[in-house]
Amino acid sequence: MLSPFDLPDGIFLLITDELPSPADFALHQCLISHAKEKKDSLRIVLSVSQSLTKWQSISGKSSVTISQQITAKTFHLIDVSSGLESDKITSDPLHALYEQVAAVLETYSQGPDALVILDDISALEWIGYSTSGLFRLCRALRALCLKNNATLLVRHHIVTPGNLDRLFRDVYSLCTHHLDIQPLTSGRSGAVSGQIALHLGPNASSVQPAIKVRSRSTALQYRLTDGSALFFERGSSRGVL
Amino acid sequence: MSSFKRKTTSKTQVLPGTRPSPGSISTTITSTGIPSLDDILGGGLPLTCSLVVAAPDPHSSYGELVQKTFLSQGLACKQDVFVVGGDQDALDWVKGCMWFRDSSSALDEVGDDQKLADEDQKMKIAWRYEQMKQFQTTVGSASTSEDFCRTFELTTRIPASTVENALQSSQLITCDLAADSTSVATPRVITSIEELLSRRLSKAPLRICIPGLGSSAWGDLCGQDILRFLYRLRSLLRQNPLTCASISLDPHISSEAWGGPGWIQRLGWMCDGMITLDAFTTNPSLSNLFPSYHGMVHIHTLPSPHTLLPPSDRFSNLRGLSASTTEGGSSSGENNLAFKCTRKRLIFETMHLDVEGGVGERRTTPAPTAGILDTDQVSRLQSESLPVPASKAALASVQVEIELDPVSTSTAKVPSYNDVTAIEVTHTPKKKPKKTVAFRSDRPDLYDF
Numbered sequence: 001m002l003s004p005f006d007l008p009d010g011i012f013l014l015i016t017d018e019l020p021s022p023a024d025f026a027l028h029q030c031l032i033s034h035a036k037e038k039k040d041s042l043r044i045v046l047s048v049s050q051s052l053t054k055w056q057s058i059s060g061k062s063s064v065t066i067s068q069q070i071t072a073k074t075f076h077l078i079d080v081s082s083g084l085e086s087d088k089i090t091s092d093p094l095h096a097l098y099e100q101v102a103a104v105l106e107t108y109s110q111g112p113d114a115l116v117i118l119d120d121i122s123a124l125e126w127i128g129y130s131t132s133g134l135f136r137l138c139r140a141l142r143a144l145c146l147k148n149n150a151t152l153l154v155r156h157h158i159v160t161p162g163n164l165d166r167l168f169r170d171v172y173s174l175c176t177h178h179l180d181i182q183p184l185t186s187g188r189s190g191a192v193s194g195q196i197a198l199h200l201g202p203n204a205s206s207v208q209p210a211i212k213v214r215s216r217s218t219a220l221q222y223r224l225t226d227g228s229a230l231f232f233e234r235g236s237s238r239g240v241l
Numbered sequence: 242m243s244s245f246k247r248k249t250t251s252k253t254q255v256l257p258g259t260r261p262s263p264g265s266i267s268t269t270i271t272s273t274g275i276p277s278l279d280d281i282l283g284g285g286l287p288l289t290c291s292l293v294v295a296a297p298d299p300h301s302s303y304g305e306l307v308q309k310t311f312l313s314q315g316l317a318c319k320q321d322v323f324v325v326g327g328d329q330d331a332l333d334w335v336k337g338c339m340w341f342r343d344s345s346s347a348l349d350e351v352g353d354d355q356k357l358a359d360e361d362q363k364m365k366i367a368w369r370y371e372q373m374k375q376f377q378t379t380v381g382s383a384s385t386s387e388d389f390c391r392t393f394e395l396t397t398r399i400p401a402s403t404v405e406n407a408l409q410s411s412q413l414i415t416c417d418l419a420a421d422s423t424s425v426a427t428p429r430v431i432t433s434i435e436e437l438l439s440r441r442l443s444k445a446p447l448r449i450c451i452p453g454l455g456s457s458a459w460g461d462l463c464g465q466d467i468l469r470f471l472y473r474l475r476s477l478l479r480q481n482p483l484t485c486a487s488i489s490l491d492p493h494i495s496s497e498a499w500g501g502p503g504w505i506q507r508l509g510w511m512c513d514g515m516i517t518l519d520a521f522t523t524n525p526s527l528s529n530l531f532p533s534y535h536g537m538v539h540i541h542t543l544p545s546p547h548t549l550l551p552p553s554d555r556f557s558n559l560r561g562l563s564a565s566t567t568e569g570g571s572s573s574g575e576n577n578l579a580f581k582c583t584r585k586r587l588i589f590e591t592m593h594l595d596v597e598g599g600v601g602e603r604r605t606t607p608a609p610t611a612g613i614l615d616t617d618q619v620s621r622l623q624s625e626s627l628p629v630p631a632s633k634a635a636l637a638s639v640q641v642e643i644e645l646d647p648v649s650t651s652t653a654k655v656p657s658y659n660d661v662t663a664i665e666v667t668h669t670p671k672k673k674p675k676k677t678v679a680f681r682s683d684r685p686d687l688y689d690f
Contacts, residue, residue: 018506019506019509019510019541019542022542024549025549028549049475049510051289051479051546053289053479053546053547054546054547057265057267057547057548058547058548058549081472081473081476082476120510122510123472123510123511126465126468126472126507126510126511127465127468127469127472128465128469157506157510159502159503159506159507159510160502160503160506163502186574187574187575188562188574188575189562189574189575190554190562190563190574190575193550224549224550224554225549225550226264226265226548226549226550227548227549228549229549
């Protein structure tokens with residue numbers, strides 16, 4: 001999964017990004033590679049900030065047809081925003097969300113290698129869900145994924161770099177791997193869109209196959225295209241050479 | 242008779258005031274009414290997307306100006322418009338919007354502009370520059386069709402009959418906030434939009450225009466209220482493919498001082514596109530440094546409803562990011578952008594220092610007068626009869642010595658009042674170093690001095 005890093009299955013990957021370098025491409029690439037490698041496995045997307053249209057159109061650029069997967073019951077998109085009917089937000093919708101994911105996993109899972117994506121946990125916090133409620137949701141999802149040997153991806157936005165918030169620290173304590181996506185400090189460029197570092201999380205076990213981690217000093221750079229991202233080593237982009 | 246038939250494409254319904262995005266056929270874009278802002282957005286604002294404009298300067302209203310142009314463009318291209326009033330009554334606010342001039346007067350003006358341009362063209366400085374196009378800092382409306390983007394003028398008001406007709410035909414729908422300070426207005430506005438979208442039968446695109454979000458008429462809003470409002474509005478837009486929204490924030494909530502660290506970033510994550518119009522009025526040193534601009538434009542995020550890469554990165558001339566990818570990466574990155582408000586319109590353009598280094602005036606102080614006495618002045622001083630001292634003591638105490646330049650005095654006549662020929666020989670003009678101007682053939686828009 002995620003070709004330059006070859007992440008193993010069954011992990012809890014925390015993806016962090018910043019506004020100039022959104023991690024949409026990482027989520028989409030994980031979904032696309034999972035769909036290509038494990039056609040019959042289940043994919044569940046808890047969509048907070050991205051619409052089904054965007055998932056479909058970007059997957060379609062890589063010859064992955066979401067509508068066929070929906071028909072085959074291998075793709076389920078749960079629209080989290082539709083649960084916000086009431087303006088009084090309590091933590092109950094989060095529990096209902098968990099129940100929904102558990103039901104889908106139990107009903108439609110045909111193999112062990114399912115993929116669960118929560119595409120924006122920060123937005124849920126900003127619109128009123130409590131930090132402790134979101135932490136409990138992540139913990140419950142992690143337990144559910146461990147039970148089903150599924151992979152869990154959670155994206156969190158960093159809005160104050162250098163001053164990490166409580167939600168990040170809570171979710172980080174659960175993760176096995178941390179994908180750290182940052183913009184260039186020199187500003188936007190057409191040749192380089194950002195850089196990616198990969199760290200081991202606190203729950204990374206020695207049982208899982210070893211992967212090559214990358215610190216920020218050896219981060220991999222990437223350039224976005226319409227439907228994917230091109231990865232290259234730092235200093236080797238076309239704009240530099 | 243041939244058995245072959247020409248393959249005709251099925252005619253798709255063209256929505257008024259829209260066109261396909263240059264980056265993706267599945268994305269339909271509409272104009273904001275400002276061609277240069279359309280360029281920054283990658284051609285225009287995509288339907289199903291929201292644009293947030295933050296303008297933190299309390300002494301100006303550039304954010305509101307963007308909203309007014311957005312509304313005028315909607316009415317001009319026969320789209321439906323939903324306006325939420327703020328401190329001002331929504332209908333009064335609409336009546337203060339700008340409009341375009343009729344075609345005949347516009348043609349006259351174009352003719353005048355053309356004449357002026359022709360006169361400018363006559364002022365050639367060298368033959369080698371004839372083939373070079375003029376250095377442009379913005380994009381004009383000439384690149385877009387009139388149906389897509391009208392040319393609005395700030396000096397022209399929207400006709401009252403146009404507003405009346407729009408109200409009667411339900412093309413224009415207004416929503417005023419009740420003066421109820423006990424509760425926040427965001428849930429009521431969301432409910433109004435939901436009701437409108439649910440009972441709407443028209444196939445024309447709908448623009449939702451919200452000027453001054455967070456002003457006193459909205460009640461005592463906290464940061465979470467605004468973020469939740471933007472989040473719910475965005476999900477409503479995505480459920481309705483013919484709708485887009487433009488929101489300007491009240492000045493006091495447009496800075497991180499109000500929402501705390503990361504406030505602007507949070508706002509950027511809750512909408513599809515967000516820019517800040519940072520006016521210079523709060524910082525006089527910047528307005529002195531950049532006299533031809535009224536503020537800087539900061540881009541936080543840009544809409545990309547169907548692609549990973551925002552279309553703006555590929556198609557925006559002003560941002561200049563496409564140059565670095567297509568020309569082998571020789572560009573240094575994204576251009577700095579600024580805006581200025583002329584008498585007629587608001588313009589976004591690339592930001593440059595002036596030729597003289599940033600100011601229109603001389604930056605170094607001129608040398609003292611005594612140091613630049615020329616021969617005329619010297620001889621005039623000589624010719625003047627000094628008063629004879631009254632005593633020897635005075636003669637000893639006052640002594641004026643004037644050191645004359647030996648070269649000048651050898652060639653110069655002592656000029657008298659009527660001596661015209663003295664002018665010719667008083668000075669030998671010093672040769673100034675030649676200015677060299679080079680241009681780069683690979684980048685014809687750059688000059689190296």
